[in-house]
Amino acid sequence: MSALCEIRGLSATYRGHPVPALTNIDLDIHAGERLAIIGESGSGKSTLARTIAGLLPAGARVRGEMRWSVGQAPLPGRDMGFVFQDPSASLNPVLTIGEQVAEGARRHLGLTWKAADQRALDMLERVRVPDPAKVLKAFPHQLSGGQRQRVAIAAALAASPGILIADEATSALDMIVQAEIVSLLDELVREAGMTLVFITHDVALASGFADRVAIFRGGELVEAGPVGAVLSVPENIYTKTLLASHRDLSTPPLIRETAT
């Protein structure tokens, strides 16, 4: 796979913070891959996402390089879509779902409102929102959290971007909805041959569908590589700790069930 973006020596510091949130990162994003950026609170994973997306707040200092294979940085909205943790914060509460999904298509694909509305309806169908024609006219508050996140995905993909960045896109959802949304993202990205950068604190969630993983801690890249290699033979002690603290249904319980 060719590198879509070569990140070299990237550091980012927020205004008023003495310590950089991201320190000297070297990482390649390959075209068409699903790259999982994994880390705990304060690891720098969201800062990396914001830096790639050009969404750092005013006054943040960025050093180092991001070399895009096409020569210039992708245009947010057109070449790069975003899905965040809180869909209520990414949707405008006073615009209908239809307007918000259609907006990207109209602006970046040069469609008329009529054609963009049709595009929005198609997108809502693709993200499997029930009763898409009705949802088109609904407002964000009328939908559940899971439906709102489906709508946010539809809006992010409306202009057919080549890259999708999902920052903790399923963390605020319950487990069942999380599984549905991950499955949906996986399917949409595969169908469209998109590059997915999936930011998560959940190593198990990423292990189910990522091609490569990059483990972050305290603003530094700890380890990166193919998911099978990094998770089955981790080189770094922190990666090992992270894997050891994972708990699923096969992990022995902390208590003994009382004999009943």
Next chain:
Amino acid sequence: MMLLDIADLSRRFSSGGRDVAALSDVSLTLAPGETLGLAGASGSGKSTLARILLRLIPADGGTIHFEGKDWLTLSGAELRRRRAKMQMVFQDILGAFNPRATVASVLDDPLRIHEIVPKAERPGEIAALLERVGLPASYATRSIREVSGGQRQRIAIARAIATRPSLIVLDEAVSALDVSIRGKILELLVELQQERGIAYLFVSHDLAVLRAVSHRIAVMQAGRLVEIGTASQVIENPQSSAARALIAAVPRLVTGLPERHYYDV
């Protein structure tokens, strides 16, 4: 005798002109020193149950007996007095505290209000509580906003155990924490239970968390209790579609080659 006996609890809400049964005839019991995991998807009614139990909202029907008393009919001084025995820890740990509070004042309140120890002994009790939840006694003077999320959850637990409760309701109490901290908080809860015989009603949508600490697990769906059994029964041999869906949704760590369709439920 059962510590907690919930019988036929019901609650309806009207939402957008529709009448929704948030809770329909839910019955369950909890023994002293036992952990019951209450699992369910969003909107299954598990938080409504917890809120009625904590007397934050009233029930439409049904009864709750706690420590042998008819809990939903208690009021005034008697309710205040008995509330010491039922405490709570929530997910949103910053939202659960006065943001201007110091750690000491957070722990001093329950000790004072419920007259747990005389005034002169309160600083010593606060130090002991902090140490018990794994924090240095010197933390007492810090602002609640200065401490990390995991430390704040330890303080919430210290506040909950300050009144020497027999039951603590934990509503998604570890969901917002990093995995490494989550495990340590779960271990602390188990230690406190073994040491003090506290029962837990642990509400979560994450079966992996419930599996770690629960003796029994109850599964809710659309306001109804659809399954209840020992933790291993429910996890290993689920009987309801709701339990099966929750089990399928727990991410498994895949350390071999990635399986593409792993998450298709």
